[in-house]
Amino acid sequence: MKIIRSKAFTAERAWGALDIARMNGITTRLHWTDQPYKWHVNDGEEVFVVLDGRVQMRYREQGQERQVLLEAGDIFYASVGTEHVAHPQGEARILVIETEGSV
Template sequence: MTMKIIRSKTFTATRPWGALDIANMGGITTRLHWTDQPYRWHVNDGEEVFVVLDGQVEMRYREAGIEQSVILEAGDIFYASVGTEHVAHPRGEARILVVETQGSV
């Protein structure tokens, strides 16, 4: 039996969106990301659960071609269904837990 304890508040990476792989459960990955820079507009190959653990993130997304935005605080969860175009813009440093299909963008 293997277990892990991860102190997310102290996790940093050497580059924006650097990640620590936590688990792969039947092709679904759970990764801890650190960033201080925006990602890029993208559509995932599958569903995505995006949990802000520390910091603030402005999540921009498009519905019916119209760009929308929401500020996510620590503890907030963003769910992107298949086909949801979105981009995350951290406000300063942020730590984010992402659960998605392995190999997804």
């Protein structure tokens, strides 16, 4: 059993993570960041939940770049093949559920 106070979590570097669980090839990780990630496509599906802060999620759909501002409590689902990049607006804490070993 674990109890995690996500608002208290910080990392030594941007996108540092706390591993919460590994279940049947799926990982659940809590990330802290204050810097953008990089454009990427995951090996599988990804569920991206903003727990604290705000994140501008940029993604490409049918060759066009789009963006959405995610607030605490918002969820971004990236299906297989969705190219995307997260740009936090200040500090953010994010729960990511994805295939183990995914980018």
